[in-house]
Amino acid sequence: MGVIEVDEKEFSLSREDVFETLSNRRRRYAIHALLQEEGSVELGDLARQVAAWETGQSPSAVSSEERRRVYNALQQSHLPKMHDTGIVEYDRDRGTITTTTEASDLHVYLEIVPGNDIPWSVYYLLLGAFSLSFAGAVVGGVPPFGAIPALVGALVPGLLLVASAAVHTLHGRRQRLGRAGLPPELRHRKNDA
CATH class of the missing domain: 1.10.287 (Helix Hairpins)
Structure with a gap:
């Protein structure tokens, strides 16, 4: 019996992967920022934008310390996790991130039901x-x-x-x-x- 090879890019996300990814605010912000761009995004630019949303500032007002905290968390944890699930293509060597088709499908899981509203x-x-x-x-x-x-x-x-x-x-x-x-x-x- 031969080995069946599966192209890693042909899988779709499991519910667990989706909910795990979307359960973290920083990952949601990163995905939102990435989907706004065409093509790849530099890790430093992504970190600055996510830090701006987290702190309620403009990207230009984000301090180097705020940006560095987000940069390190994205680089060490969030981007590798999203890369492993197939949501983004993360080139660690170049420091660039590109969304996959799976990333654009995540919005269906984000029906926000605030306060006293009903689904x-x-x-x-x-x-x-x-x-x-x-x-x-x-x-x-x-x-x-x-x-x-x-x-x-x-x-x-x-x-x-x-x-x-x-x-x-x-x-x-x-x-x-x-x-x-x-x-x-x-x-x-x-x-x-």
Whole structure:
């Protein structure tokens, strides 16, 4: 029996790898910064940007000590881990990092549900229950819904679904890793303030 060789670049991320990667704020910031760039990024530039987000400063205001702390952590721990899982290509000798196709797929795991908000899945479940109840009351003639024409009773749930999907789509685009500007969690905190 021969040995089967597998090209390391053809694997997809496991849930464990994704959640392990995204569980660390510094790695999330690094991925966000890397996805904003075309091509490879110098480790020093990445460290400066991540340090800026961590300290709430502009990149030019980051001290050499703040940058060095982030640089060392990225170089020694975070980038090798992300390289091993296939999220980035990290050339330690050149000090350059490039994202892989797996990195751009990470945004689907970042549905941020702040404070008292509910997840979109629960929202759609409630919308479906309301829509069925509303349509059933219109068709069944339950007062006062029986006075509503059946066509309107069918259109209202559909319009609610389309409007909800549009809002969900816009929200998802704002929370995407690599979108211009702040990382999603910092953008969200800024909106809350």
